[in-house]
Amino acid sequence: MRMTPGACALLLGAPLMAAVPAHAQDAALLDEIIVTGVRTDTAIHAIRPEGLAAAAPDSAGLVARLPGAALIDNGGLSGQVQYRGLFGERVLTRVNSQRFHSGGPNAMDPPLHYAPMPLVASVEVDRGISPVRNGPALAGGVNARLKEVGFGEGAAFAPAYDLTAGYRSVDDSRSFGGVAGMASERFRVNLLGARETGGDMRFPGGVVRDSGFRRDTWGLSAGWRGAHDELGLDLRAQETGPTGTPPFALDILYFDTDFARLSFASPAESTVRLEASLGHVRVEHGMDNFSLRPAPAMASMRRLSLADAETVVGEARLVFGSPTRSLSVGADFEQADKSVVITHPDNPDFVVGSLPGIEVSRLGGHLEWRGAVRGVEAELGVRADAHRASAGEAWTGSAVPAGPTLLAAAFNAGDRDWGGGTADLAARFWRDLGDFTPRLTLARKTRAPNAVERFSWMPTEASGGLADGNIYVGDRTLRPETAWIVEGGFDWLRGAAWARPTIYYRRVDDYIQGVPFDATPGVADTRLEMVAAMSGDPTPLRFANVDAALYGFDMDFGLQVTDRLRLDGVASLVRGKRRDVSDDLYRIAPPTLRLAATWDETDWSVGAEVAGTLRQTHVSAGNDETPSGGHALVNLRGEWRPRSGLQLEAGVENLFDRDYRAHLAGRNRVADSDVALGERLPGAGRGAFVTLKAALR
Template sequence: MRMTPGACALLFGAPLMAAMPAHAQDASLLDEIVVTGTRPDSAIDAARPEGVAAVAPDSAGLVARLPGAALIDNGGLSGQVQYRGLFGDRVLTRVNGQRFHGGGPNAMDPPLHYAPMPLVGTVEVDRGISPVRNGPALAGGVNAKLKEVGFGEGTTFAPAWDLMSSARSVDDSHSVGGVVGMASDRFRVNLLGAYESGGDMRFPGGVIRDSGFRRDTYGLSAGWRSATGDLGLDLRRQETGPTGTAPFAMDIQYFDTDFARLSFASPVESTVRLEASLGHTRVEHGMDNFSLRPGPAMAAMRRLSLADAETTVGEARLILGTPARSLSVGADFDRGDKSVTITHPDNPAFFVTSLPGIELSRVGGYLEWRGAVRGVEAELGVRADAHRASADEARTGSAVPAGAALLAVAFNAGDRDWSGETVDLAARFWRDLGDFTPRLTLARKTRAPNAVERFSWMPTEASGGLADGNVYVGDRGLRPETAWIVEGGFDWQRGSAWARPTVYYRRVDGYIQGVPFDDTPGVADTRVEMVAAMSGDPTPLRFANVDADLYGFDMDFGLQVTDRLRLDGVTSLVRGQRRDVSDDLYRIAPPTLRLAATWDETDWSLGAEVAGTLRQNHVSTTNDEVASGGYAVVNLRGTWRLRPGVQLEAGVENLFDRDYRAHLAGRNRVAESDVALGERLPGAGRGVFLTVKAAMR
C-alpha cells in the first residue's frame, strides 16, 4: 500500500502526522491518532496504531509515542501521559470530550484508564497547549474518542461494526471488543463492549509479580439528526476487576464507573452554531494491600481503602462564522465530590477519612477568535474561571493511634475552604507558505491544586500517581500554578520528505511539587513526621509551590525512500529545573528517539523499529531521585489485509529480550517478586502478539 509522506506513520502506529481539529481545521494545531478506519478529509494526516501500540491495554502508551510525550508506566491499566515534562492534572485529558475526576487518590484510574484500546477510535492531542475552549490546564490536551457508528447516507437502516481481538504472549493477555449497530441518515445506534484480561508481565530476569489485570466495558451510543442539529446520548459502564499495581502500596480490587453524556450540535454548515453538552460520572473504588500481593507480616497493617468520586460537567458555546473565520463565546462548569476512607478489613473501629468529603467546583467563561491578518492565520482566546474547594471534618476510629487522631483534630480546627480565580490567555499564529508553515504560540495557562495536593492531612503514599514510595501531605495554602509559554517551529514537506520541529519554553510560577516537610528532614520533631515514621518513612514530603522552568525540543520526521519503502522518526528532549533552588524538577523524561523502516505492498506490510532513550542524569536531589541508564529495543511488525475490512497484524516486541528500566517507571512495592523491593520496574521482555480487526461501515 502506497502512502504519501504527509500520511506516514511510525511503525506500530506511532503518530507522526499533523492533523486538524474540527473547530480550526488546520494542521498547525492538533495531532490526531486514527486507531481504526480512515478519515475522509484528505487534509488530515492519519496514523493507524497497528501492532504493539494497539495490542497493549493502556492507551496512554499509544499517546506517549507522539513528539514531546512520554509514558509514566504505573501498571497495565494505570499509565499516565507526560507531555513536555508536565503530567497528571496539568495535561487536560478527556474521554469523548468529557472531563471527570478519577476515583483513586493515587491516580490508579487516570483518565485514559477509561479508554480501553479495543474501543478507541481516535485520539486527539493539542499541540503545545490546549485551546481556552477546552478548559484550564498547563499542557496540551488529550481527547480519546471511542468508536461509534456514525450517521448513514440513506433513509433505511444499514448495519455497521468495528471489532478487534488480540493476544499477547509476554503477559498471556487477550482482549476482544468493539461496536455493533445500525444507522440511517437521521438515526444511529450502537452497542459497545470490551473484555480484557492479562497475567503477570515477564521480563528477561523473571516475572513482575502482581501485574495482571482485568477490565470490562459496555454501553450504548445513539443519535438523532434533524434540520436543527444533532442530538447524541452516550451511556457507558466500566468494571475494573482485581488488578495488580506493583508500583503502588495497594492493588485495585475494583473500579465501578458509570458515564452519561447528552450533547447537541448545530449543523456544521450553519454560520450561527450552538454546541452544548451535559455529563455525569460516578466512580466507586476499593483497593487493599493483601488480596493479590503477599500481605503485611503484621495483621494489624492490613488495609482496605474505599474511595468514590462524582462529577457533573456542562458546557455551551455559540459560534458565529465558519470554522476558519469565527468568533466563539462559551461557558462551562464542573463540580466534583470525592472521599477516601482507610479501613482495616477485620476491625470496624479502625478507619481514617484521609480525604473527607471534598467538594471541588469551577465555573468559567471564554472568548475565542479564529481568523487571519495579512495572510497570517491566528487563533486568539481568553478565559476566566472561578474555583472553590472545601473539605468536611476528618474522622478517625477509636482503634486509630493517637498521633493520627490528633492530626485530624488539627485539620478540623483549620480553614477547610478555599476560593480563587484564574485567567488563561492563548495566541497561536501560523502561515501556509506552500511546503513550509512557520508557527508561533504565546500563552498564559493555569491549573488549580487538586484534592490530594490541598487536603491530604494524613501522611500517606497518596501522591496523584507518582508511585515513588514517598509519604506526602497536602497544603491548604497552595496557590494555582501559572505558566508563561512561548514555542515556535515549522511544518515542512518537500517531495517525499517532511519534518515538524518545535522548540518551547515554559516558566511556571507556583509549580506544585513535593518538598521536605520542614527544615530538619529525618528529625521527627513534628506530629506529621512522627506519624509518617510510624508508617515506615521518617522523611515525609509536603506539596508546595516552587518556581520552575521547562524547555526543550521535539520533532517528528519522515522520508518516502521509494514507492514501497518509508522511514520515520520521533525525537524528544525536555529539561525541567527549579528556579527557587539549584535543582532539577522531579521525574522528567530523558531524551528519546524512535526510528522505523516500513515496506508497504498492496495487501501486506513489514517493518522494524528501534526505540530508546539516553541516560537521565538531570534528577531531583531534593526528592532523592536516582539517575537511570539509557536503552534501546527492537520491535518487528507485519500486517496482512485479508479482504476489505478484515486485517491481521502480528509481530515481536523487544526482539533481543533486552532488560531495561524506563526512567518514568514506578518502583516495585511487592514482596516475593523477581524484582527487588524498591527497584525500578523493568519493561516487557520479548513477546509475540496477534491482532485481528474486522470493520464494516
C-alpha cells in the same frame, strides 16, 4: 480518508466516526492517531507518519509515541502521559470530549484508564497547549475518541460494525471488543463492549508479580440528526476487576464506573452554531494490600481503602462564522464530590477519613477568535475561571493511634475552604506557505491544586500517581500554578520528505512539587513526622509551591524512500529545572528517539522500529531521585489485508529481550517478586502479539 503530515497514524483507515465537530482543530495545531478501521487505500500518495501498533492494553502508551510525550508506566491499566515534562492534571485529558475526576487518591484510574484499546477510534493531541475553549490546563490536551457508528447516507438503516480481538504473549493477555449497530442519514445507534484480561508480565529476569489485570466495558451510543441540529447520547459502564499495581502500596480491587453524556450541535455549515453538552461520571473504588500481593507480615498493617468520586460537567458555546473564520463565546462548569476512607478489613474500629467530604467546583467562560490577518492564520483566546474547594471534617476510629487522631483534630480546627480565580490567555499563529508552515504560540495557562495536594492531612502515599514510595501531605495554602509559554516551529513537506520541529520554553510560577516537610528532614520533631515514621517513612514530603522552568525540543519527521519504503522518526528532549533553588525538577523523561521503516505492498506491509532513550542524569537531588540508564529496543510488525474490511496484524516487541528500566517507571512495592522491593520496575521482555480487525461500514 485524507491524511496530513499532522496526523500520526498507527493504523490508517476509515474509522466509524460521527461528523466532525464544528470547532475542529487545524492540522497545524493537532496530532491525531487513528487506531481503528481497515486500510482501504493501498498506494502511498502522501506522507503518513505511522509507528508500530501498540499491543499493550494501556492507551497511554499510544499517546506516548508522539513528539514530546512519554509514558509514566504505573501498571497495566494505570499509565499516565507526560507531555513536555508535565503530567497528571496538568495535561487536559478527556474521553469523548468529557472531563471527569479520577476515583482514587493515587490516580490508579487516570482518564485514559477509561479508553480501552479495543474501543479507541482515535486520539487527538493539542500540540503545545490546549485551546481555552476546552478548559484550564498547563500542557497540551489529549482527547481519546471511542468507536461509534456514524450516520449513514440513505433513509434506510444499514448495519455496521468495527471489531478487534488480540493476544499478547508477554503477559498472556487477551482482548476483544468493538461496536456494532445500525444507521441511516437521520438516526444512528450502536452497542459497544470490550473485555480485557492479562496475567503477570514477564521480563528477562523473571516475572513482575502482581501485574495482572481485568477490565470489562459496555455501553450504548445513539444519535439523531435533523435539518438544523444534531443530538447525541452516550451511556457507558466500566468494571475494572482485581488488578495488580506493583508501584503502589495497594492493588485495585475494583473500579465501578458509569458515564453519561448528552450533546447537542448545530450543523457545521451554519453561520451561527450552538454546541452544548452535559455529562455525569460516578466512580466507586476499592483497593487493598493483601488480596493479590503477599499480605503484610503484621496483620495490623492490612489496609482496605474505599474511595468514590462523582463529577458533573456542562458546557455551551455559540460560534459565529465558519469553522476557520469564527468568534466563539461560551461558558462551562465542573462540580465534583470525592472522599477516601482508610480501613482495616478485620477491625471496624480502625477507620480514617483521609479525604473527607471533598467538594470541588469550577465555573468558567471563554472568548475565542479564529481568523487571519495579512495571510497569517491565528487563534486567539481568553478565559476566566472561578474555583472553589472545601473539605468536611476528618475523623478516626477508636482503634486508630493517638497521632493520626490529633492530626485530624488539627485539620478540623483550620480553614477547610478555598476560593480563587484563574485567567488563561492563548495566541497561536501559523502561515501556510505551500511546503512550509511556520508556527508560533504565546500563552498564559493555569491549574488549580487538586484535592490531594491541598487537603491531604494524613501522611500517606497518596500522591496523584507519582508511585514513588514517598509519603506526602497536603498544604491548604497552595496557590494555583501559572505557566508563561512560548514555542515556535514549522511544518515542512517537500516531495518525499517532511519534518515538524518545535522548540519551547515554559516558565511556571508556583509549580506544585513535593519538598521536605520542614528544615530538618529525618528529624521527627513534629507530630506529622512522627506519624509518617510509624508508616515507614521518617522523611515525608509536603506539596508546596516552587518556581520552575521547562524547555526543550521535539520533532517528528519522515522520508518516502520509494513507492513502497517509508522511514519515520520521532525525537524528544525536555529539561526541567527549579528556579528558586539549584536543582532539577522531579521525574522528567530522558531524551528519546524512535526510528521506523515500513515496506508497504497492496495487501500487506512489514515494519521495524528502534526505540531508544539516553541516560537521565538530570534528577532532583531534593527528592532523592536516582539517575537511570539508557536503552534501545527493536520491535517488528506486519499486517495482512486479505480483503476489504479484514486485517490481521502480528509482531514482536523487544525482539532481543533487553532488560531495561524506564526512568519514569515506578518502584516495586510487592514482596516475593523477581523484582526487588524498591527497585525500578522493568519493562516488558520479548513478546509476540497478534490482532484481528474486522469492519463493515
